[in-house]
Amino acid sequence: MHEADVLVRARRGGCACWTVGSSLALPPSALSAPPLVSIVVPALNEVGGIGAALVSVARQSRPYEILVAVGDSDDGTAEAAQRTMPEARVVCGDRGRARQMNDGAAPATGDLLLFLHADTRLPPGALDALRDALADPAVSGGCFRTTFDLDPGRDGFSPFGRAFMRLWESRLWMQWHRFAFGDRALFVRRSVFEAMGGFPDQPIFEDLDAVRAMRQHGRFVFLDMEVTPSARRFREVGAVRQQLRNLALWTAWNVGVSPSRLKRFYSDHDRG
Template sequence: MISVVIPVLNESQTIGSCLSRLSEQIGHHEIVVVDGGSQDSTLDIVRSFPDVKRVCSSVGRGVQMNRGAGIAKGDILLFLHADTYLPPRALNKIESLMEQRGIVAGSFALSFDDSSLLLKLYSLFSRINNTLFTYGDQGLFMARQAFESIGGFREIPIMEDVEIQKRLRRMGRFVKVRQPVCTSARRFLLHGIIKQQLMNIWLVLLYHAGISPSRLKRIYG
């Protein structure tokens, strides 16, 4: 079984669509939404999906995802952002991949809900299977056993998705599914597509160079 863990904080504009689309393929799997203290109608929307588990947590993606994993029942964990939509039959694909020997984790390539040519170019780079072009909005999935053996996410201000990948990739194969998830382009459109792209890559490079997540968070704002 796959447990889909979704950390949320004031995601009333996206969580309804996310859960609706996910419900179309959830089958025997489960959805766990972890709220970090939303002040909008996020929780009211989540409550309208009676089969979705709800839990509250301190704010912070790493904290929230660890909390969700703690109550999840699945032997496979999929961590999904509230503004990211899985492609059709994605859960079946994950199950099939995780049955293969040596695979411990993976993610999807990326597409955006905007037709900009720059974002399409950025999407092509998301097919590259390394920590420079693989982020949490690409639907990170992993074996529960692997997740627990490395102690879950580091509860750090930023880069928790890159950090856990580094440890998972040392354990075994990390695969990249070519069929993309679709995520919101809102950050790119707000800050500027090129600026946001360069910022993402620059932050990862600084992290690999040893700059602390706390300092990177101040840079990122």
């Protein structure tokens, strides 16, 4: 954060929110010892899932700070975040995952940034693994592996659908190309994030374009540790249908189809 940027606290929708503004320089004590890892959680109307994500953060080794970028959520997400983790800073702004992640990163003070989706849980030791990876100066950023929250007999998937989900978790076709979706919990050096201009302000695949930018500044690594994203979208749409759609969209992106055109084929218009 630039010395002329300060956090301005305001009341919005019944909760305390932070926005970034310009005023007097921060005192030296606020700049001398920033938390090592800043965890940014973009959350749009995630009152039902934000708690589990934050609980998984609370189990990590310090130092870290948590910033929950709620956009213009109106379902109590901000209040739920503050109840679960009172130390979390809630950042209000416009909706859109790229914008929310950039808004959350703006007031962050850590040298390392982790972007955690609101419906994704970190495994124990995740921040230690992240720190170890970025101890190598040749590494610009990276991500984790995934294991979805499948529960045989209760998750609504058929045996075939569940097997298809396990196949999707590996996504080896993406690792071969050194790309990753944001549900893998992307992390990056702050210096690299600033050099690449943050996440591109686009309606879809801001994560893939961000990974492409990270690779221009160093190696992008896949940690041998699993985060747990929610499988709710696969439950709603169908495991096979959702995965085939994702694969088709990724293929189109990979050959240069613009995000605005891809968005027309993406049914979730409230993506946050």
